[in-house]
Amino acid sequence: MSAAHAPTVIVLAAGRGTRMRSSTPKVLHDLCGLPLVGWPLRAAGEVGAHRTVVVDQPARVLDGHLPADVQIVEQHADRHGDGTAGAVIAATDLIDPDRPVVVLTGDAPLVTGEVVAGLLATHAAEGNSATVLSAELPDPGQLGRVVRDADGAVLKIVETKVAGDATPEELLIREVNAGVYCFSGDRLLAALPRVGGDNAQGEKYLPDVLGILRADGDRVGAHQAPTPEIVLGANDRAELAVVREVLQARIHEAHLRAGVTIVNPASTVIDDGVRIEADATIEPGCVLRGTTTIAAGAVVGPHTTAIDATIGAGATVLHSHVLGAVAEAGSTIGPFSYLRPGTLLREGAKAGAFVELKNADVGKGSKVPHLSYIGDAEIGPGTNIGAATITSNYDGYHKHRTTIGAGVRTGVDTTFVAPVTVGDDAYTGAGSVITKDVPAGALGIARERQKNIEGYAEQAAARAAAKD
Structure with a gap:
């Protein structure tokens, strides 16, 4: 990848990770010799990221634990909003509008540089404003389904955790959202201010950007990962x-x-x-x-x-x-x-x-x-x-x-x-x-000379008998 097209990579790592039940921040747990967050950072390095940004908690628990060339920003709920879109909003000052932006999560370590490179290639080849990393699973469970239109573009991502969110036909789809995205920098910056928090959790969700871009007439695509385990994360x-x-x-x-x-x-x-x-x-x-x-x-x-x-x-x-x-x-x-x-x-x-x-x-x-x-x-x-x-x-x-x-x-x-x-x-x-x-x-030689005491065994036995 040429330096002119090297992406900005944003790694979302501001979650509290309470399900780990640990005093160690979730993304700092050891995983095969690297902290959990070290794996997406490696992927960023493998694709030659122009800039790598990690979104941290306000307490900056990751200070001193990341490579020197990684920039840390803090996600403040009052300024940026909670949720994944709020995390990306916290990094907007570091987004170059002329470069692609890849968003990874700090607790999803199985996304490799090779996969990110494929995502970037699909994004460029299809002329997308946003490209979703997807995977096909034999049993998608409650993961969000990727719904495509007749031309293969992404029409929407349908959540399935609550009954009625998806139609029976949509539940048959086996292609799911892996939670990794590539955006054109200028289009992401244009869409982020319009993401609302009108949901039960009151959070700003990054997938909502896809719908905003579609409404603007932009193309949203998907790049399917070669293996299904790409969707696995580490929440506990x-x-x-x-x-x-x-x-x-x-x-x-x-x-x-x-x-x-x-x-x-x-x-x-x-x-x-x-x-x-x-x-x-x-x-x-x-x-x-x-x-x-x-x-x-x-x-x-x-x-x-x-x-x-x-x-x-x-x-x-x-x-x-x-x-x-x-x-x-x-x-x-x-x-x-x-x-x-x-x-x-x-x-x-x-x-x-x-x-x-x-x-x-x-x-x-x-x-x-x-x-x-x-x-x-x-x-x-x-x-x-x-x-x-x-x-x-x-x-x-x-x-x-x-x-x-x-x-x-x-x-x-x-x-x-x-x-x-x-x-x-x-x-x-x-x-x-x-x-x-x-x-x-x-x-x-530094030891006492040997001295043998004749009849010692009989003397010892006699002393023992006298005590009895």
Whole structure:
């Protein structure tokens, strides 16, 4: 679309969303990694909107939650009126009369940029003053029917929620109004002041603009969406779950067609912002969120959560939780490991079973095999950390770092009391509490010598019998 014909997009988001039963504004509820309102905003971006306007409540609950290039206006009932037309009236100062205007709703996330582009194309090709997005449903229920004239133009939209609103013939129509509109900017501006609120709710309804334009002799058309789910919105949490299922299926399909193996999509959650390369494998039970990236050949799962994580080529992550951490190519994680923010597992390194790493740099090929906590530490390449090793990094006031060199072999159950440095090729004895630096190539041992007490078992039994 040329810049000269780029539309103004208005997203209606001033509803209170009481049916969500939530302190979070309805359009800010998370939906596959974006707020609900983020999906129509994405559609606006995909069609190259000249200007994107979001209509908010007077309390401006969306401030600070929208992209910087989105303009927010407030809908005040006393100035603009309630209802969808009142919301558009609130944005009239930002409507360019020489550009098409697309009106989306903030709680209808299934309308894509491709669908909006089709709506705009139909609007231009037919020379319409207004074009309605419609969909054909096998069971239209109580949705408004699109009634066309003999030439295919839209004659009217008939509401069906109240008995008698529609004739029996109109109720047989399966084409319904999806609640998305395209208007010629000048004709919309001319019609809006004439929308009244003479109805039971006292609200100004945007579909009334269609009748005004028809009365003026303008043509009103309809663009039928390719799939029926386009009409789905999210007015409560049950409906949010339904649209989430549709969006999640779209995300899965895109990854599958791009060469990613998702073994069981039904048990897999993938946010929109997740990037996965071809030939990666996602096992069942995985949750991939935020800005997570997964490189080719990596195997993630089963039952792994990765949030804002980076998983390198050929890495494996089994039954683990990776949050804001980086696992480079060929590294292995799990089972039952927890990698926390600031962790870097370098190429070929290992975080084994029941290992927690926090703000730790684990060198190339190094291993933290099992039952260990390594926090605020640097580990050189080729080092092996014995089971149940701990970096004691917190003195009750401040965090301190532990530095362990290359080729180090620590004994099981070693505690490093930071700050402490262990040189290259050094060893520690099992059960040691290391409070001083260990020079390169040295063995650090810090434990009491073993003492055996002969006859202890008999003495213990005698003491127990005496108490009886």
